[in-house]
Amino acid sequence: MNSIALKAENINKYFSTTENEKFQVLKDVSFQVNKGEFASIIGKSGCGKSTLLYILSTMDTDYEGFLYLNEQRVTGNSQNKLAAFRNEYLGFVFQFHYLLPDFTCLKNVMIPALRLQKKTREEIEYNAYEKLKILGLEEQALKSASRISGGQQQRVAIARALINEPAIIMGDEPTGNLDTKNTAIVFDIFKQLSSEFQKTIITVTHDNDFANKSDRIIEMSDGKII
Ligand SMILES: Nc1ncnc2c1ncn2[C@@H]1O[C@H](COP(=O)(O)OP(=O)(O)OP(=O)(O)O)[C@@H](O)[C@H]1O
Numbered sequence: 001m002n003s004i005a006l007k008a009e010n011i012n013k014y015f016s017t018t019e020n021e022k023f024q025v026l027k028d029v030s031f032q033v034n035k036g037e038f039a040s041i042i043g044k045s046g047c048g049k050s051t052l053l054y055i056l057s058t059m060d061t062d063y064e065g066f067l068y069l070n071e072q073r074v075t076g077n078s079q080n081k082l083a084a085f086r087n088e089y090l091g092f093v094f095q096f097h098y099l100l101p102d103f104t105c106l107k108n109v110m111i112p113a114l115r116l117q118k119k120t121r122e123e124i125e126y127n128a129y130e131k132l133k134i135l136g137l138e139e140q141a142l143k144s145a146s147r148i149s150g151g152q153q154q155r156v157a158i159a160r161a162l163i164n165e166p167a168i169i170m171g172d173e174p175t176g177n178l179d180t181k182n183t184a185i186v187f188d189i190f191k192q193l194s195s196e197f198q199k200t201i202i203t204v205t206h207d208n209d210f211a212n213k214s215d216r217i218i219e220m221s222d223g224k225i226i
Pocket residue numbers: 015016025043044045046047048049050051052
């Protein structure tokens with residue numbers, strides 16, 4: 001049987017509008033994603049995708065319902081415990097790469113591992129090179145992040161998301177800023193990460209072609225999964 005990487009159980013989320021009114025943005029959202037599955041969350045603007053991803057990423061803890069990641073219940077854990085959990089199990093790729101422009105690509109990839117302080121600097125450097133190699137960027141390793149193309153920058157950001165060997169990679173419009181060619185490259189990387197390396201990928205996207213090619217589409221409408 002497939003093991004479950006992520007399970008959302010009856011998630012409700014409200015935002016306060018005025019003093020006495022609440023607006024329900026997520027309505028009884030339940031679904032699960034298996035280990036190694038590549039899932040895309042789609043739906044019209046304003047349907048609640050980013051709000052959901054923010055909860056799934058453990059960054060937002062103000063919701064009703066339960067969230068399980070890597071077969072552990074994370075709902076109700078302290079902020080410190082959640083931060084440690086994120087460092088160990090989750091990798092993030094955003095629409096904008098947020099690389100440090102004056103640092104080399106290699107250093108950018110190393111930063112999350114240096115912060116974790118679990119390996120020696122030499123080991124981390126070796127691992128960062130390996131990640132850049134998987135992404136076809138060994139020749140860019142020693143260039144500053146500001147001196148490579150947009151597509152390459154996004155691949156460095158993916159390498160950085162992989163450095164701590166997360167079980168789950170979450171993407172918020174990871175191809176939103178890329179042209180067709182680079183979108184296809186990023187798609188193929190995610191596909192490879194899921195099929196070859198058993199990483200679970202959960203990504204919000206506006207790109208229906210991208211979503212259609214992924215293993216699984218989670219479609220939302222007006223705060224619900226449809
Ligand atoms: N902090 C907030 N306070 C109040 N309402 C919010 C807040 N954040 C989001 N909303 C509302 O919740 C709804 C869902 O927003 P969300 O950003 O999750 O949608 P989305 O599907 O990700 O949209 P998009 O595709 O445009 O990014 C929207 O109506 C939005 O206006």
